[in-house]
Amino acid sequence: MKSGFQLFIANYYPCCPQPELALGMPPHSDHGLLTLIIQNQVGGLQVQHQGKWIHVNALPNSLLVNTGDHLEIFSNGKYKSNVHKVVVNNTSPRISVAVAHGPSLEAIVSPASPLVQSETNYIPMKYKDYMEMQQMDKPLSSEGREVAYDRPSTQEPFKSTSNEDNNVYIAGYVLFYPCYSGYFEKPGFFIENMFVRECYRKCGFGKMLFSAVASQANKIGFTKVDWLTVGWNENAIDFYLGMGAYIMQDVKRFRLSGEGLDAFAKNDQDGGDKG
């Protein structure tokens, strides 16, 4: 790499009497290739792993190394950028100094060709444009830039995102429909699914999709927008709370499956046999 872009970041997290009500640094992944961090041995850094936040116990005099978004792109997803956040405590302030190493601002980063077997999910983009796109989304950043929706377990159905004829890329979608309920005078929307492709996350598309549904509801006089999120998905929960939503405590979700569902098959058969 002939040139690069380095960012020097000094972070001070004062102690807080009610740490559970405060957040030192919201969940995010770093832009660049690698970020090197030294810190004063006061914990607080947490890394997201399999939907859980893992506390980082840094060794004394060690450097912490974070993988960034552009390493993920360059390695064609082999090295994922890690999502991390910093929580505060009520006894000691944390100080950290980070140096983020990225490519030159003008560099167009794309997956290294030897690592691309067939298709890739990563669209080449100028490093500068990528950073600008993230900054466009200030309100979301303050609540958590990483927006992880419940997403299909495989990318298979989305493989062919590029249409060579007109250069259309599908970055994500939201599937919603009107629903009617006896309790409300007016109907609302139910969001069945919202998904943003991994390489387009942290760019504000999730916020854009969600806002489109909410403003359409408003426009046509609907009184609510409902959806479900799995309980462990803290990022999604933070995101939705940040969008002004609240969690409904009095709703119970029911499911009929396994033997309960099979019982109906039997009933049907019995009924059929009898006549």
Ligand SMILES: O=C(O)CCC(=O)C(=O)O
């Ligand atoms: O304070 C830390 O350890 C993390 C800092 C950080 O994530 C950042 O500056 O991007």
Ligand SMILES: [Fe+2]
């Ligand atoms: Fe960071």
